[in-house]
Amino acid sequence: MKDARLEALGAHIAEQQDRLLSGAGNSISRLGAPEATRRQLAQYVAERAERRSGSPGRFSPGRRVWMPLALSALLVLALLGARGVFWPALAFQIGGAAPPGGLPAWASASLGEGLPIQFSDGTRVELEPAARARVVAVGRAGAELVLESGRARVDVVPARRWPGERAWRIDSGPFSVEVKGTRFDVSWDPRADEFALDLFEGTVSVEGCGRDNAVKVVAGQGVRASCAERRWSVGPLSELVAAQAAAPPREPEAPAPQGEPGPAPQPAVVEPTPLPPATSGPRPRRPVAARSHERALPAWSELARQGRHVEAYASAERAGFEAVCERSGAEDVLLLGDVARLAGEPERAARAYGAVRRRFSGSPSAARAAFALGRLRVETDRAGAERWFDTYVREEPSGPLVQAAHDWLFELAMSSGDARRQQARARSYLDLYPTGAHAEDARRLLERLPPAR
Amino acid sequence: MIRLPFLESDASMVEAIRAGERAAGAALYDRHQDYVRRVLLRVIGPDGHLDDLVQDVFVAAIDAIDRLQDPNALRGWLAGISVNVARVELRRRTRGAWLRLLPGHRLPEQEAVVSDPELDEALRATYRVLGRLSVDERIPFALRFIDGMDLLEVAAACRVSLATTKRRLASARKKFESMARAYPELQPWLEGGAS
Numbered sequence: 001m002k003d004a005r006l007e008a009l010g011a012h013i014a015e016q017q018d019r020l021l022s023g024a025g026n027s028i029s030r031l032g033a034p035e036a037t038r039r040q041l042a043q044y045v046a047e048r049a050e051r052r053s054g055s056p057g058r059f060s061p062g063r064r065v066w067m068p069l070a071l072s073a074l075l076v077l078a079l080l081g082a083r084g085v086f087w088p089a090l091a092f093q094i095g096g097a098a099p100p101g102g103l104p105a106w107a108s109a110s111l112g113e114g115l116p117i118q119f120s121d122g123t124r125v126e127l128e129p130a131a132r133a134r135v136v137a138v139g140r141a142g143a144e145l146v147l148e149s150g151r152a153r154v155d156v157v158p159a160r161r162w163p164g165e166r167a168w169r170i171d172s173g174p175f176s177v178e179v180k181g182t183r184f185d186v187s188w189d190p191r192a193d194e195f196a197l198d199l200f201e202g203t204v205s206v207e208g209c210g211r212d213n214a215v216k217v218v219a220g221q222g223v224r225a226s227c228a229e230r231r232w233s234v235g236p237l238s239e240l241v242a243a244q245a246a247a248p249p250r251e252p253e254a255p256a257p258q259g260e261p262g263p264a265p266q267p268a269v270v271e272p273t274p275l276p277p278a279t280s281g282p283r284p285r286r287p288v289a290a291r292s293h294e295r296a297l298p299a300w301s302e303l304a305r306q307g308r309h310v311e312a313y314a315s316a317e318r319a320g321f322e323a324v325c326e327r328s329g330a331e332d333v334l335l336l337g338d339v340a341r342l343a344g345e346p347e348r349a350a351r352a353y354g355a356v357r358r359r360f361s362g363s364p365s366a367a368r369a370a371f372a373l374g375r376l377r378v379e380t381d382r383a384g385a386e387r388w389f390d391t392y393v394r395e396e397p398s399g400p401l402v403q404a405a406h407d408w409l410f411e412l413a414m415s416s417g418d419a420r421r422q423q424a425r426a427r428s429y430l431d432l433y434p435t436g437a438h439a440e441d442a443r444r445l446l447e448r449l450p451p452a453r
Numbered sequence: 454m455i456r457l458p459f460l461e462s463d464a465s466m467v468e469a470i471r472a473g474e475r476a477a478g479a480a481l482y483d484r485h486q487d488y489v490r491r492v493l494l495r496v497i498g499p500d501g502h503l504d505d506l507v508q509d510v511f512v513a514a515i516d517a518i519d520r521l522q523d524p525n526a527l528r529g530w531l532a533g534i535s536v537n538v539a540r541v542e543l544r545r546r547t548r549g550a551w552l553r554l555l556p557g558h559r560l561p562e563q564e565a566v567v568s569d570p571e572l573d574e575a576l577r578a579t580y581r582v583l584g585r586l587s588v589d590e591r592i593p594f595a596l597r598f599i600d601g602m603d604l605l606e607v608a609a610a611c612r613v614s615l616a617t618t619k620r621r622l623a624s625a626r627k628k629f630e631s632m633a634r635a636y637p638e639l640q641p642w643l644e645g646g647a648s
Contacts, residue, residue, distance in 0.1 A: 021490060038479040122545060378614070
């Protein structure tokens with residue numbers, strides 16, 4: 001089927017869809033209530049601004065009571081007025097079986113293996129060995145869990161949810177994590193009073209332990225907090241993990257003498273936010289709870305092969321990013337670079353690719369590192385990207401990525417605004433790939449542009 | 454609908470949303486809901502849940518409005534969010550299909566495919582074939598051939614490079630052509646005799 005036939009079929013489909021969208025008896029949106037949606041969005045904009053401004057009224061006791069009520073009422077109106085249908089609450093299984101009683105439902109992972117809690121919307125909370133949790137409430141688009149102790153891997157599927165409807169929420173000790181669609185690890189060690197959160201996708205809000213306002217955490221960031229130590233750090237996972245690795249090993253259980261402060265806490269990792277003074281003095285800082293679970297985590301390379309790049313990157317930093325760069329084989333270091341790039345850490349990715357260039361100079365792996373460096377620079381340094389793609393083509397003229405390199409070189413030339421370069425690149429592209437992805441564009445460009453002098 | 458003067462441009466509307474002006478939320482919906490709905494419909498196909506997805510797009514857009522660097526590019530930015538919402542929805546359906554295999558499970562609402570007499574068999578067959586493509590192939594195919602976006606628009610909406618867009622489209626087109634042969638409703642289109 002040629003493009004023209006597909007376009008004709010597509011136009012035929014689009015025509016029907018447009019007729020339905022514009023028709024008075026709009027069957028596609030017949031469940032909808034545009035006026036209700038407009039009102040909801042207007043309200044949402046106002047609430048968002050209020051949340052962000054952190055106005056005292058929002059968190060005053062009166063508002064705490066009225067806001068949930070108002071939002072619930074809004075939700076009821078939306079459900080009954082606009083849709084007129086009933087949505088059941090989420091169902092869930094613990095370890096593959098329905099919970100025996102009602103709520104709360106307890107889940108306790110054995111010492112030897114983890115325990116999954118699977119929800120009917122696809123959300124999964126995987127308790128690591130020895131972790132304990134309770135499911136305390138479930139709604140149509142969210143549930144509330146309490147992580148009593150240990151570490152959990154959480155993968156929340158984004159759901160259609162109106163403001164005010166029950167959100168995904170995980171409480172652990174004095175901390176609460178409010179979630180939209182996202183993936184993260186959370187741990188709570190009640191004995192050590194250590195809370196840790198590593199966020200791999202999406203955003204969450206964390207609050208508790210004397211903070212007035214929730215802290216928004218975005219993908220690639222983490223939280224390390226302790227109420228007793230009056231410590232609350234939010235920052236990039238790589239820095240948190242590096243600080244964690246640099247922390248002194250856990251002290252034996254020898255409490256500081258009563259009334260005397262312990263050793264001075266280490267400098268806070270990132271953006272330390274002092275908590276209100278505690279009734280007792282600060283305790284010596286201990287490694288976060290995550291450390292004790294490191295062995296239970298899959299290797300970074302395994303996570304990478306599963307496509308879980310942010311997690312893989314955090315795991316690689318824990319394992320020693322520099323050591324992998326300097327001691328591992330070329331394939332592993334290239335994979336590490338890819339992991340860092342896809343996790344949004346371009347400088348670390350460049351570090352790994354650079355290590356391959358230096359340690360395996362002249363090899364096909366070094367050429368692949370050149371390609372990867374080009375890919376890394378496409379958005380930020382086009383001239384640099386072009387040099388790296390040229391390097392790949394020069395070093396591996398028959399390599400598996402040579403056509404992709406020429407594709408990129410063509411695209412970079414097209415965005416340069418330099419007619420001479422564009423024509424030269426278009427000609428060489430057509431010589432090499434007369435049926436390539438950009439061949440039509442190259443032909444059009446050569447037909448359109450006057451010959452370069 | 455009251456159109457306030459300060460919301461005449463997308464840029465002023467974005468500023469008003471950032472400032473928490475209620476009217477701006479409604480204006481955002483009024484101005485762009487047709488476009489968002491259309492993009493979602495192209496990718497997802499006829500589906501009774503379209504309103505929910507439209508709402509998801511606008512809630513996500515309001516949540517992320519501070520990250521919009523060029524307020525004049527609002528429409529393209531919304532297309533990117535719409536594609537992302539559609540991708541999550543398509544993947545959720547895949548997960549849902551897996552979950553349905555579990556015994557004794559209460560399930561969320563089933564997908565309600567609208568059986569509208571106005572929709573012809575070619576449309577239904579097309580979305581059946583698209584349902585067999587990967588999400589990363591289905592989306593650019595729908596945007597390119599059904600919505601009629603040009604390649605740059607498809608690449609921007611999918612947030613991938615132009616070369617990747619072309620490769621995915623080439624792969625999607627090849628698979629579509631192959632699978633479509635099993636559907637008599639699509640034969641006139643395959644042979645070029647329909648219009």
